[in-house]
Each structure stands twice: as C-alpha cells, then as structure tokens.
Amino acid sequence: MQPYVFFTDSTCDLTPDLVQEMDAHVLPMSFTLDGQSYRNYPDNRELSPHAFYDKLRAGSMSTTSQVAITDYEQAFTPFLEQGQDIFYLAFSSGLSGTYQASKVAIEDLQERYPGRRIVSVDSLQASMGEGLFAYTLAMMRQNGATLDELEAFATQNVQRFCAWFTVDDLMFLKRGGRLSGAAAVAGTLLGIKPVLHVDPEGHLVAMEKVRGRRASLDALVKHFAQSADKNYAEMTVFISHGDCLEDCQYVADKIKAYGVKRVCIGDIGPVIGAHSGPGTVALFFVGGPR
Numbered sequence: 689m690q691p692y693v694f695f696t697d698s699t700c701d702l703t704p705d706l707v708q709e710m711d712a713h714v715l716p717m718s719f720t721l722d723g724q725s726y727r728n729y730p731d732n733r734e735l736s737p738h739a740f741y742d743k744l745r746a747g748s749m750s751t752t753s754q755v756a757i758t759d760y761e762q763a764f765t766p767f768l769e770q771g772q773d774i775f776y777l778a779f780s781s782g783l784s785g786t787y788q789a790s791k792v793a794i795e796d797l798q799e800r801y802p803g804r805r806i807v808s809v810d811s812l813q814a815s816m817g818e819g820l821f822a823y824t825l826a827m828m829r830q831n832g833a834t835l836d837e838l839e840a841f842a843t844q845n846v847q848r849f850c851a852w853f854t855v856d857d858l859m860f861l862k863r864g865g866r867l868s869g870a871a872a873v874a875g876t877l878l879g880i881k882p883v884l885h886v887d888p889e890g891h892l893v894a895m896e897k898v899r900g901r902r903a904s905l906d907a908l909v910k911h912f913a914q915s916a917d918k919n920y921a922e923m924t925v926f927i928s929h930g931d932c933l934e935d936c937q938y939v940a941d942k943i944k945a946y947g948v949k950r951v952c953i954g955d956i957g958p959v960i961g962a963h964s965g966p967g968t969v970a971l972f973f974v975g976g977p978r
Contacts, residue, residue, distance in 0.1 A: 692773035692805075692835045694826050695763065697755055697786060698728040699779040700819035701928050703954045710826035715763055717779075717786075719752045719958045728957050737955040741931035741966040750962035754779075754786040760793035764806065768797065773805040773835050777822045777842070781810045782890025805835060809842040812890035815960045816926035816952075817851035817972040823924070824849075824974075848976040851886040852911045854904035856932070856967025883907045888978050905935055908971040909942040916975035920947040923974065930956045930968035939969055 696702075697715040707714055707730050716727040721743055726734045744750065764774055778787035790808045797806060811818040825838055833841070881904035882894045898904050917923060925948050929936035933953075940951050956968055964970075 690773055690805075690835065691771075692775055692829075693767050694822075694829055695774060695776040696811075696818065696822040697779050698730060698957060699784075699786075699814055699959050700777075700822050701815045701954050701957045701960065702730055702819045702822065703952070704731045706819070706823060706952065706954075710823055711830060712822065712826050713763065715755050715759060717752065717755055717959045719750055719962055721750045721958070722748050726958065728959050732955075732957075735958065737957060737961070738931055740958045740961060744961070745966055750958060752959045752962050754784050754789055757789050757793045757796075760790055761797060764793070764797055768801040768804045768806075771804070774807065775825070775829070775835055775838055776806070776808045777811050777818065777825060778808055779818060780812045780814050780886065780890035782812060782887075783814055783892065807835060807839045809839065810846070810890070811849075812846055812888070813849055813851060813886055813972075814890075814892070815851075815956050815970050815972075816928040816954055817849055817886060817970070819928075819954070820924065820926040820972045820974070821846070821849045823926075847888055847978050848974050849972065850911075850915055850975045850978055851970060851972050852908045853884045853892070853964065853968060853970040854881055854908060855884070855964055856881070856901065856930075857965040883911075885911070886978065901935070905939050905969060906942075908939055908969065912943060912971060912973055912975075913946070916973045921949055923948050924950040924952065926952050926954065926972040928954045928956045928970045928972075930961050930964060930966045932967050932969060935967070935969050939971060943971070 695713045698717045714730050716729045778790050781787040787810045794806045811821050880897050883896045884894050887893050
C-alpha cells in the first residue's frame, strides 16, 4: 500500500492524547485577542483555553483567520518530497474558507509533485465534530485503509456525523450575526438558551429554544437519543466545552448511562470559541442523517 499521512486542522479541538493516538498532523489556525496574534495548537502552547475564556468574560474581543495557502504548502511539502501521499480533513466550508484554500494549495502542489496524491475532504463540521470525523478516519488508516478507501468512506458518510450545541451567552451569537440584538437581549432577560446543530451544508443553525441552562443540556442528550446509532457498546462520543467542565461532565454522565463504549471530553479552542463564547457545550456522535 502506498504510504500516506493524515492531516486535519486545529478547529477539530482534538486533545494532544487523541492526536498522538491517531498519528495525525494538525495544522494550527490563527486568532487575534486584544490585538495580539496567536496560533491555536492542540497543546495550547501559546494560550490556554481557560485564559482565553477569562479574557472573553472580561470583555475582550477575538477574531479568527483560516489556514493560509502557504501554510498548507509548508506543511505538505516535506511529506511529498519523501514520496508520501496526503489525506486532509478540513474545517467546514459552511463556516470558513479553509477548505477552499486547501484546494488552491493542492492544485499548485500537484503541479510540482505530479506523482503524488493529495486528497482534501470537507468535514462540514466544527470543533470535536470535525475531531470525531477525523478520529474515525485516522483509525481506519491505522487499520489498513487505503487512501482511496478513506476518501470514499469520508465522502459517503459525511452526513452521519452529528453535532448539537448550546451556548450560555447569547451575545456571542449576536456578534457573529447568528442572532439579532433584540433577540439576544430578550433571550438573556428570559433565560432562553438556544439549541443548535450543524446542518447538511455545514452551517451552524438554531433548532429550538428552551428556558434554563439545565434544560438546554438535557436537550443535547434528547437529540442524541433520537438520532444516534443504537450500537452504543461500539460507539465513541466526543463532547467539547467552553471552559465549563462541570456542565460538560453532566452531559457526559447522561451519555455514559446509555452504555456508550467511550466518551472523550475536550476544550472548545479559541478559533471556535471566539464565535460561541464561554459556557458552550457541544455533543458529537455518529447517527443521522443530520
């Protein structure tokens, strides 16, 4: 089998242990906080999630940027020169231009390395939803799947990776243009919490509104029960959070009660967290369709 390497980007919010288990390469994305630029690595070497969310709670603003074309070229070239092919799972095209940038970079690299294959797949997911997709594919690679087999599985099963979110602070959705100012103020006063998911085109959309934090967390579990595959004993579920581990653990305990084989918890990194804010809890599983 022709050797190939596995890449994804840091919006997958994978923990360092998972990255190592997957034998994956993670492209860091960039964000700016209080005028200072950072790179988002899985080990959070430049800024911890807790410090990032504390800044947001204090009123700081953060902006993000996609992976640059030159970043792809610098990351992929050493492996191409070694005679290896590349598989890359990209952040949702419904939320970023990252996937499109990868295609531009790949077109240039294919001209320079015509004997090599570079496959880029749009995850249509974010945070550990992208991470769960990446994990599934990376494990298939380790079990002997060829590059063609990985590409075929990814394109055929992309809609089976499901994501459900709830946010604690509606003002971050307002800043991102996903909620009007009036709705954000009214919702905050009434204790309304939105429950959102990632739709088939990879966009984050509001699906329902509930009153109270606990009700919003229970709603995530409800959607899991309704649409997850029922082979719980073989299932891996990912849950990520915006510096609210206790609430995340509450959801994890509810999911474990179904007999799920493995539940992995991680932080929502700064690139996603800049738009969802502190207090976000997100649940990811295989089921569907979305």
